Amino acid sequence: MSQLLDPRDAYGTLRTDLGYAYRGVFAAEEIAEAVEAARELLEPRATIATFLPVLVARQAREQLMAKAQAEGRVAKKVPEILFVCVHNAGRSQMAAALAEHLSARRVHVRSAGSKPTGEINPVVVEALAERGIALSAAYPKPLTDSVVQAADVVITMGCGDSCPYYPGKIYEDWQVKDPAGQPLAVVRDIRDDLQNRVTELLRRVLD
Amino acid sequence: MSQLLDPRDAYGTLRTDLGYAYRGVFAAEEIAEAVEAARELLEPRATIATFLPVLVARQAREQLMAKAQAEGRVAKKVPEILFVCVHNAGRSQMAAALAEHLSARRVHVRSAGSKPTGEINPVVVEALAERGIALSAAYPKPLTDSVVQAADVVITMGCGDSCPYYPGKIYEDWQVKDPAGQPLAVVRDIRDDLQNRVTELLRRVLD
Numbered sequence: 001m002s003q004l005l006d007p008r009d010a011y012g013t014l015r016t017d018l019g020y021a022y023r024g025v026f027a028a029e030e031i032a033e034a035v036e037a038a039r040e041l042l043e044p045r046a047t048i049a050t051f052l053p054v055l056v057a058r059q060a061r062e063q064l065m066a067k068a069q070a071e072g073r074v075a076k077k078v079p080e081i082l083f084v085c086v087h088n089a090g091r092s093q094m095a096a097a098l099a100e101h102l103s104a105r106r107v108h109v110r111s112a113g114s115k116p117t118g119e120i121n122p123v124v125v126e127a128l129a130e131r132g133i134a135l136s137a138a139y140p141k142p143l144t145d146s147v148v149q150a151a152d153v154v155i156t157m158g159c160g161d162s163c164p165y166y167p168g169k170i171y172e173d174w175q176v177k178d179p180a181g182q183p184l185a186v187v188r189d190i191r192d193d194l195q196n197r198v199t200e201l202l203r204r205v206l207d
Numbered sequence: 208m209s210q211l212l213d214p215r216d217a218y219g220t221l222r223t224d225l226g227y228a229y230r231g232v233f234a235a236e237e238i239a240e241a242v243e244a245a246r247e248l249l250e251p252r253a254t255i256a257t258f259l260p261v262l263v264a265r266q267a268r269e270q271l272m273a274k275a276q277a278e279g280r281v282a283k284k285v286p287e288i289l290f291v292c293v294h295n296a297g298r299s300q301m302a303a304a305l306a307e308h309l310s311a312r313r314v315h316v317r318s319a320g321s322k323p324t325g326e327i328n329p330v331v332v333e334a335l336a337e338r339g340i341a342l343s344a345a346y347p348k349p350l351t352d353s354v355v356q357a358a359d360v361v362i363t364m365g366c367g368d369s370c371p372y373y374p375g376k377i378y379e380d381w382q383v384k385d386p387a388g389q390p391l392a393v394v395r396d397i398r399d400d401l402q403n404r405v406t407e408l409l410r411r412v413l414d
Contacts, residue, residue, distance in 0.1 A: 014339045020406060021311040057308070057339025065312065074311075077284045101264070104228040104281075105272065132221045132264025136343050199227060 010053040011035055014060065022064055025073050034060045034067075041142065055139065063146055066110070070149035079107050079205050082151035084159060088113025088140040090121045090179040091157045094191055097133045098198045106206050110147050114162035116140035124179055127187045131195075153205060170205070217260040218242055221267065229271055232280050241267045241274075248349065262346065270353060273317070277356035286314045286412050289358035291366060295320025295347035297328045297386040298364045301398055304340050305405045313413050317354050321369040323347035331386055334394045338402075360412060377412070 018031045026034075038059035042052060068074040081099055085092040088111055096111035103109070117140060125135045143164060148154065153170040156163035158178060165171060174197055179187045225238045233241075245266035249259060275281040288306055292299040295318055303318035310316075324347060332342045350371060355361065360377040363370035365385060372378060381404055386394045 010337055010339060017309055017338070021309050025311070051336065051341075053339040054336055054341045058341070061308075061311075068311075077312075101268075102224055102228050104232070104268075104275075105284075129258065129261055130217060131224070132217060132260040134258075134261045134265070134344060137341060 011039065011056070014053065014057050017057075018060060018064065021061070022068070025068050026064060030067075031060075031064070034064050038063065042139075045139070051137075055137070058137075059141065062110070062141075063144060066144070066146035066150040070146045076108075076150075076152075078105070079152045080150050081107050081109050081153040081155070081201075081205070082147055083109070083111040083155045083157070084114065084143055084163060085111075085157040086114050086159045086162075087118055087180075088116045088142075089118050090124050091176055091190070091194070093120055093135060093138055094124055094128060094179070095155065095157070095174075095194050095198055097128055097135055097138075098131075098191075098195050099202065101131070101133050102195070102198060103202055103206070107202065110151070112141050112143040112147055114143050114159040116142050121179055121187075123182065123184055123187045124191075126184060127179075127191045130188075131191070153201070155201070172201075218246065218263070221260065221264050224264075225267060225271065228268075229275070232275050233271060237274075238267075238271070241271050245270065249346075252346070258344075262344070265344075266348065269317070269348075270351060273351070273353035273357040277353045283315075283357075283359075285312070286359045287357050288314050288316050288360040288362070288408075288412070289354055290316070290318045290362045290364070291321065291350055291370060292318075292364040293321050293366045293369075294325055294387075295323045295349075296325050297331050298383055298397070298401070300327055300342060300345055301331055301335060301386070302362065302364070302381075302383075302401050302405055304335055304342055304345075305338075305398075305402050306409065308338070308340050309402075309405060310409055310413070314409065317358070319348050319350040319354055321350055321366040323349050328386055328394075330389065330391055330394045331398075333391060334386075334398045337395075338398070360408070362408070379408075 015031050015035055019028055038056045042055045069076055083092040083095040092111040096109045099109045120135055120138050128135055148164045156173045157176050177190050179190050222238050222242055226235055245263045249262045276283055290299040290302040299318040303316045306316045327342055327345050335342055355371045363380045364383050383400055384397050386397050
């Protein structure tokens with residue numbers, strides 16, 4: 001790339017853009033805090049500088065939307081479903097992608113980890129690609145108060161005592177095998193187990 | 208990849224999944240037609256076999272949603288904006304990505320080309336990445352009746368007589384320079400021109 005912009009310029013522009021997108025919803029300081037939190041989360045894990053502004057923008061946007069929903073500053077148009085596991089690298093990413101795939105935009109889906117670490121499991125990416133589902137540019141994300149409070153349905157998998165529990169939401173803990181370190185054949189079974197569970201969940205939430 | 212699935216299996220599964228997602232909206236034959244049309248569009252341009260089911264699934268999903276909206280089979284939750292140019296490789300892709308970035312989910316955006324050809328202009332990808340906007344896995348898409356009829360707002364750029372015109376929608380033709388073959392500095396100016404236009408459009412559509 002011949003003229004890589006100074007990332008500080010990119011973030012100044014991002015603050016302006018998000019300020020426009022959330023005009024009347026968030027003040028400039030709240031926007032700046034969200035961008036800064038996204039930078040702190042993502043800069044240490046960035047491997048390709050070019051993509052960093054894209055990841056920071058997406059994370060900041062998602063957190064602002066969750067916060068706006070959690071605080072009742074914007075109306076939810078569809079039910080919000082949150083999938084949580086420990087690392088947000090396997091099960092919760094798969095479940096969220098399947099729910100998106102199967103819901104025809106009648107729900108909005110998020111995922112997060114109680115201890116987000118590492119990269120998305122490549123075997124998970126492969127098993128989902130076989131079903132026509134992309135996990136492009138997904139990355140492990142932390143479980144913030146906003147994403148939990150914005151959710152109408154919280155599904156936890158394997159995070160034990162660090163899984164969130166909030167009364168008043170649809171809340172379930174799913175016993176699903178961890179795909180970490182498993183070969184493709186096993187991950188396919190986990191994918192199909194998750195698809196059955198997601199299908200049944202969507203039926204309950206939507207029908 | 209050790210065990211690449213037969214694509215016919217992937218498409219059988221996709222038909223089943225979309226049949227679930229659109230239960231009560233589309234019959235099995237309509238789903239099968241959408242999957243077949245997406246295959247015919249995308250197979251000739253596929254370079255990496257693994258990604259083909261992902262692209263086919265996305266294209267079929269988008270066309271089914273557009274058709275469901277166009278025929279009044281599902282309610283629109285937010286205004287639908289369609290950007291059209293000739294190849295769907297530059298201007299309309301940029302405008303759609305900017306509108307998505309700036310709208311905080313208060314609109315849904317599509318883009319299409321009157322003669323979709325080639326790949327997304329890589330300089331366009333770079334100019335958007337600087338603003339924190341991803342064009343990952345975007346590809347030129349045809350202007351189908353469904354996407355036009357599903358739209359509340361249609362913006363055309365440079366397609367002349369082959370641009371669609373339907374009375375009863377917000378309809379505008381924008382005079383925006385073509386980024387094809389232009390260096391990054393020029394594409395940045397085009398991006399900023401489009402951002403101003405999109406910002407002003409969103410204000411009118413939403414405020």
